[in-house]
Amino acid sequence: MSSDEDANDYFEYEDDGFEDDEMDQEAPVKKDYDVAYNVKTLSQVIDMQKKAIANIQTVLELDASTAAILLRHFGWNSEKLQEQFFNDPSKALTDAGLSPPSSPSAHTSPLLPPTASSSTPPRITRSSKRVATPATTRSRSAVSIQTSFECPVCCIEYPAASLSTKTLALGCGHRFCRDCWVEYVVGKIRTDGESAKIQCMENGCHRIVKGSLIDQLVDPDTSQRYRKLLNEAFVSDTATLRWCPHPGCENVIECSQAPPRMLNQIVPTVTCGCGNELCFGCGFAASHRPVLCKLVKLWQKKCADDSETANWLQANTKECIKCQSTIEKNGGCNHMTCKKCKWEFCWVCMGPWSEHGTAWYQCNRYDEKSGMDARDSQAKSRASLERYLHYFNRWANHELSAKLDADFYKNTEKKMEAMQQSGNLSWIEVQFAKQAVDTVIRARITLKWSYCMAFYLKRNNQTELFEDNQRDLERAVENLGYLLEQNPEPDSISKLRADITNQSAYVQKRHDILMDDTLKGYLERRWEFSVDI
Amino acid sequence: MVLSISSRRLMKELKEIETKGTPPGIQLLKADDMETWIFLISVLGDETVYKGETFALKLKFEPGYPIDYPQVTFLSDDQYQPPLHPHVYSNGHICASILGSEWSPVLTALSICITIQSMLASCKKKERPPGNDRYVRSAPLNPKLTRWAYEDDTV
Numbered sequence: 001m002s003s004d005e006d007a008n009d010y011f012e013y014e015d016d017g018f019e020d021d022e023m024d025q026e027a028p029v030k031k032d033y034d035v036a037y038n039v040k041t042l043s044q045v046i047d048m049q050k051k052a053i054a055n056i057q058t059v060l061e062l063d064a065s066t067a068a069i070l071l072r073h074f075g076w077n078s079e080k081l082q083e084q085f086f087n088d089p090s091k092a093l094t095d096a097g098l099s100p101p102s103s104p105s106a107h108t109s110p111l112l113p114p115t116a117s118s119s120t121p122p123r124i125t126r127s128s129k130r131v132a133t134p135a136t137t138r139s140r141s142a143v144s145i146q147t148s149f150e151c152p153v154c155c156i157e158y159p160a161a162s163l164s165t166k167t168l169a170l171g172c173g174h175r176f177c178r179d180c181w182v183e184y185v186v187g188k189i190r191t192d193g194e195s196a197k198i199q200c201m202e203n204g205c206h207r208i209v210k211g212s213l214i215d216q217l218v219d220p221d222t223s224q225r226y227r228k229l230l231n232e233a234f235v236s237d238t239a240t241l242r243w244c245p246h247p248g249c250e251n252v253i254e255c256s257q258a259p260p261r262m263l264n265q266i267v268p269t270v271t272c273g274c275g276n277e278l279c280f281g282c283g284f285a286a287s288h289r290p291v292l293c294k295l296v297k298l299w300q301k302k303c304a305d306d307s308e309t310a311n312w313l314q315a316n317t318k319e320c321i322k323c324q325s326t327i328e329k330n331g332g333c334n335h336m337t338c339k340k341c342k343w344e345f346c347w348v349c350m351g352p353w354s355e356h357g358t359a360w361y362q363c364n365r366y367d368e369k370s371g372m373d374a375r376d377s378q379a380k381s382r383a384s385l386e387r388y389l390h391y392f393n394r395w396a397n398h399e400l401s402a403k404l405d406a407d408f409y410k411n412t413e414k415k416m417e418a419m420q421q422s423g424n425l426s427w428i429e430v431q432f433a434k435q436a437v438d439t440v441i442r443a444r445i446t447l448k449w450s451y452c453m454a455f456y457l458k459r460n461n462q463t464e465l466f467e468d469n470q471r472d473l474e475r476a477v478e479n480l481g482y483l484l485e486q487n488p489e490p491d492s493i494s495k496l497r498a499d500i501t502n503q504s505a506y507v508q509k510r511h512d513i514l515m516d517d518t519l520k521g522y523l524e525r526r527w528e529f530s531v532d533i
Numbered sequence: 534m535v536l537s538i539s540s541r542r543l544m545k546e547l548k549e550i551e552t553k554g555t556p557p558g559i560q561l562l563k564a565d566d567m568e569t570w571i572f573l574i575s576v577l578g579d580e581t582v583y584k585g586e587t588f589a590l591k592l593k594f595e596p597g598y599p600i601d602y603p604q605v606t607f608l609s610d611d612q613y614q615p616p617l618h619p620h621v622y623s624n625g626h627i628c629a630s631i632l633g634s635e636w637s638p639v640l641t642a643l644s645i646c647i648t649i650q651s652m653l654a655s656c657k658k659k660e661r662p663p664g665n666d667r668y669v670r671s672a673p674l675n676p677k678l679t680r681w682a683y684e685d686d687t688v
Contacts, residue, residue: 154538155542180538183600184600187597202637202639203637203644204637205637
């Protein structure tokens with residue numbers, strides 16, 4: 001999977017020309033499986049764009065709006081842009097929705113002749129010839145306009161004298177009145193949420209409306225919204241950036257070590273400046289370590305689709321042993337006929353009805369061989385459902401505990417106050433309890449995901465080691481949880497405190513072992529999954 | 534009275550239709566006001582799967598026209614039925630990119646008709662879009678409220 005091409009792609013991420021910023025705090029790299037990342041504020045993200053634009057402006061000698069449109073077209077990959085631009089500047093420009101460089105129509109030119117008819121607009125020549133013969137283009141735009149102009153959108157007529165103030169055309173020459181431009185651009189920004197890709201109003205014309213023109217056309221409020229949308233597009237177009245998903249946080253995480261192709265061996269959990277964790281790989285708004293992004297997605301989908309249904313099926317149905325249809329018995333006697341395959345059987349013993357004679361309402365044949373075989377095949381089809389429910393119930397249990405975290409903290413705080421009063425301890429001396437709760441909560445999140453992991457692991461020795469670690473952590477957490485629920489008696493406080501502190505350290509240790517071993521296991525290719533990763 | 538942009542534009546379009554006429558196979562059935570127009574559309578020639586059929590296309594213009602595209606649906610009543618086409622739902626809703634992301638304010642009522650006519654003309658097999666029943670069950674009255682994904686450029 002790591003071909004040379006992939007490796008090149010990977011390193012390209014790092015060279016976007018805006019990664020060194022003195023203001024960033026480099027997060028310390030702790031483990032092999034951790035990723036290095038920076039937390040950027042919104043203004044730093046804006047600076048990144050400005051820096052990249054300024055760089056292209058200087059190198060390619062273009063104005064800022066043009067440089068920005070080019071960068072957006074090339075997904076903010078400066079190197080690729082420069083390569084393509086030096087190779088064939090007019091192609092790079094026209095591809096991005098701009099005019100070739102030496103043409104005067106590269107700038108908004110109010111003096112181009114009006115388009116005669118909206119149905120047959122003059123098309124821009126998409127070839128390099130236009131660069132080679134700038135004289136023809138110049139002479140075309142130099143024609144002075146004597147006639148009046150009717151805007152093809154609103155059908156209002158403008159006298160020749162007002163053309164330069166009341167109407168305008170982009171480099172493509174498609175002229176419309178200013179009012180229609182304003183309405184169109186405002187609609188695109190406010191209703192459609194478009195920013196970097198607002199095109200000329202002419203049908204089929206891909207000319208991009210430059211940011212500098214948009215600022216001239218729209219009100220300050222819309223302009224601000226436009227800028228905001230541009231920032232959003234910048235972050236989503238840049239592979240090394242991701243918005244913090246937590247409500248109210250405007251930070252952006254920059255990470256060059258977690259491109260999509262690496263996500264089958266790392267789980268790039270990062271901590272945002274707002275204090276919350278997220279996964280850089282998939283944007284999950286919490287840590288889902290030690291499980292790979294792809295498995296998390298599969299698991300969530302499976303749970304959304306199956307859990308409720310599976311629970312109900314488990315409790316209320318049986319499968320027809322002939323065609324495996326799921327059958328619900330909603331009343332009546334035990335003589336069942338499968339609607340699908342017409343197989344007749346007994347609901348109680350699952351054996352063929354033919355052996356039951358006339359015993360319609362009771363079954364005393366539960367131990368007959370045919371009935372046992374039928375139940376056997378039924379058991380097999382249930383096994384996979386039960387296996388899923390085994391892991392799901394444990395996963396859901398920890399998910400539920402997490403929802404009660406707030407109560408857990410509140411109760412612990414009460415106990416801490418009680419200990420301060422009855423045990424004559426200082427505020428600082430009772431903090432051990434809160435730290436222990438922190439430890440329990442973190443460990444439970446890891447345990448929760450460990451059941452998703454286990455569900456997808458193939459059965460082998462490595463998996464057994466994983467489940468040993470999982471079991472050890474589960475037990476340690478249970479013990480610590482039990483200690484935290486004890487009511488501190490005045491004479492036993494010091495012992496309880498020592499027990500909790502010790503157990504807490506032990507949980508931390510078991511937690512680190514499970515996490516370290518699992519995440520290193522990816523790098524060492526120790527895990528085998530029942531699905532493709 | 535100052536005319537709204539949409540009325541001024543529609544009046545001009547109407548005048549153009551009156552003076553220049555409509556292309557073959559397209560006929561203006563009703564344009565009593567500047568809100569709702571109905572065109573009759575048929576595909577000419579022998580090569581079409583819709584030979585001999587006529588459909589009624591309803592265009593509903595809002596004040597934002599022509600910056601914003603109109604609501605365009607095929608009539609479905611006692612007299613007219615929507616065509617059996619992979620981009621036309623049985624409730625008359627149409628999935629076409631010009632009636633969405635690729636709308637341009639220079640397009641006209643007539644150019645919409647021409648596009649729809651050519652969409653019908655290029656159809657080789659009469660069938661409903663996949664997922665028609667599911668869509669029709671939950672579809673909003675206004676097709677503009679549906680988010681379309683344009684996947685198929687062949688018809």
